[in-house]
Amino acid sequence: MPIKVQLAVDMTCQSCVDDINRVLGAVPGVDKIDISLDDKRVIVEGTAGPSAVLKAIKDTGRAAVVRGTGSSSGGNIGAAVCIFEEGRALAHSATRGLARFVQVSETTCFVDISVSGIANGSHGIAIHECGDLSQVPESCGAHWNPDGVKHGDLATGHRGDLGNLVVKDGWGDLAFETDRFKVWEIIGRSMVIGAGPDDLGKGDSAASKVDGGSGPGILAGVVARSAGLFENDKQVCACSGNTLWTEQRLVDQGHRL
Template sequence: MAIKIQLAVDMVCQSCVDDVSRVLAGVEGVDSFDVSLAEKQVVVEGAVRPSVVLAAIKDSGRAAVVRGAGSSSGGNIGAAVCIVEEGRALSDSKTRGLARFVQVSDSLCFVDITIGGIADGAYGVAIHECGDLSNVPASCGGHWNPDGVAHGDRSSGHRGDMGNVVVSGGQGDLAFETDRFKVWEVIGRSLVIGAGPDDLGAGGGAQSRDDGGSGPGILAGVIARSAGLFENDKRICACSGNTLWEEARLIGEGHRL
């Protein structure tokens, strides 16, 4: 897997450029990068997750936002993003994570999920049929299963089956490539995090065959089309008036946008 990632980075001087370059040079999987102070932009290429690159740049003390991702071979095949929230229908719901989907070739989709702010443990992850968050989890429908097979793992179960994300120290990450779906097939559906671990269909019984016994969804978000490489040059949101950096800070604090 090799992808190209475009980020907007809040840089004001050459020292910022030097700091960002230094941290990127130490990130495993980064093959090359270009840092532009004038454009406040960083482009990274390699076998590396967008969430890892973003975390590294933030560790340099600079606010950063992923603006686009695509195939390293050029062109925008498809990309999507999902803001994972807690209790979407509730006024006190908070952002708990982010999922990115990047079509890196005609057959392969790269998935990068980061979850935080929940108790340590394993949690089942799945794409559900509907993008309706009005009454999570019931309104999300069942696991996306166009083939009509029993629940299982990423290679043989429902097409929406993603296995488990393991949260440790308050944060969990899950990344993989799949040839079982393409980005445009999941846009408009929901990504749901279950209340507990997914037994990948090995537990026996109807519940295991249905959802791996992971229980009702506690976090969910709608999968929406996102910008591909160099398709988004905004720095201020037309809806809220917030800068990219302010939006990123609010999401990081758990606020809904």
């Protein structure tokens, strides 16, 4: 189901516009591109995830920030974001990725996850009951499982079971649609990415039946409401006074938001 992604992009001339049109035109799932040089705004429509669109623009050397996401059918049903940070001592950790959630219809949620700077291979990922990151993963509680079912895959396991994210050359992403939860049901909960792969409950160990044996949580974050389309037009961060471009460069360098 198509979604729209609104981005702020640091553009200075028509050549920037032409370059961004070119790179986005090569991204699978991008159906429509609308660029405003005066507003430094790019709107992309299609089935491509926000992380793929953002990465394509950043690969041109330009600073870019996702300002909002929403359904192509119109209206903002709901959107959320989870910022992944490292380890137990989150006060001193680095930002390593994002999960974005877009409610594209009353029944379907689009999920887009991207991480960087962790070990190559498969990493289990799940939504947990609690939004307490004081002692990851114990303080996050168990996998979110309101139906009381056994641990498993995205289709049949806990509603918080999201399967595996595969990291290659330091970068991993995962995008899918699901009708098993809605954005407003997961806001305030946490997400945890494990050190190893999730066996989807098919193993023989006790851990397989709990979390797929994915090991200790190495990245975690809290799911929070985010801006829908055209809900965020800021150019300067009210917290730090930095421009959007400075804020994004700090994030890209691994600093906390």
